[in-house]
Amino acid sequence: MSEPVSIIGSPISPYVRKVLAMLELKGVAYRIDPIAPFVGNDAFTRLSPLRRIPLLIEGELVLNDSSVICQYLEDRYPAPALYPADLADRARARWLEEYADTHLGDVLIWRLFFQLGAKRFLFREEADEAVVRKAREEDIPAALDYLETQLPPEGFAFGELSIADITLASFFRTAAFVKYAIDASRWPRMAALVTQVMALPAMRKLATIEDRIVRLPLAEQRAALADMGVALTPTTLGDAAPRHGFRRS
Known part of the structure; x- marks a missing residue:
């Protein structure tokens, strides 16, 4: 069985949320490193040179930018289609x-x-x-x-x-x-x-996850998601001190 894709980024981010929604709606297994966009470490910077979330990691493939990721997911997992046919x-x-x-x-x-x-x-x-x-x-x-x-x-x-x-x-x-x-x-x-x-089941599921962590300190969020049964990456890229510099992705 192939490894689930890894998504780097907090589900509170709208850019991360739309990628997670695509995965949920297409039934693709994934695990998440729920880092806030401002706390990526040096390894995060090497993978995301613009220091943006989300990142998708699938084997050796690393993709940046939510629109690029969503188009990739549509091409790789075409059903159900989430782009209009016309x-x-x-x-x-x-x-x-x-x-x-x-x-x-x-x-x-x-x-x-x-x-x-x-x-x-x-x-x-x-x-x-x-x-x-x-x-x-x-x-x-x-x-x-x-x-x-x-x-x-x-x-x-x-x-x-x-x-x-x-x-x-x-x-x-x-x-x-x-x-x-x-x-x-x-x-x-x-x-x-x-x-x-x-109101879609996939979005309600994500909303439950978001509501659990939105007011928690960053250091407590992974443990809270683990308690909910959310699949997490083995390690995190979000263990640096917060710093300014994040923009859209």
Whole structure:
């Protein structure tokens, strides 16, 4: 029997979450090294020269960047398909994934979650309230205005569940940890999409894992996941002191 793939990165990260969701939905065995993005050691840097999560390790293969990893998983494990069959829809789905990875990564993760969560938790630094206020009042609403125009009145973005739905929901799931919720009266399509995706058994399973560790000290998270029966890598790449420098992946 082949070894399960290894995923390096905290499931609280939206980039890691979408990879784990792909694995869960495709029924691929995996184990995880749930490191926070800021605590990778020198071995992590050698594998991820941009110091980003997630990493996928499968035998001698090491892949960086969540979009690269997800496309690899789709090609290697084609069923069930998580990219639209229609070429135009597939391109649009990849665009929504890219929009989420870049722009939502900026406004939801760096201007909101990092400021209110990671910055305080890891670095004991205060949030920049002006950045947070602008994100809540201007940046996130503008992003939601755009996304609302890209979705059908109901259901998934392209009929069947796809990488676009998984990615969009993953970012708003992380934002929920700092008490951000989509106003369903203003953006009903986006709110319904996130609710629908997060209700999937695979996403509920991941949410249970995330909820268990989100407020635990980093040093306690592996043990907590082991107690839940989560398959872990034999060793960790996350035993260095926190340092700034992580960006999207």
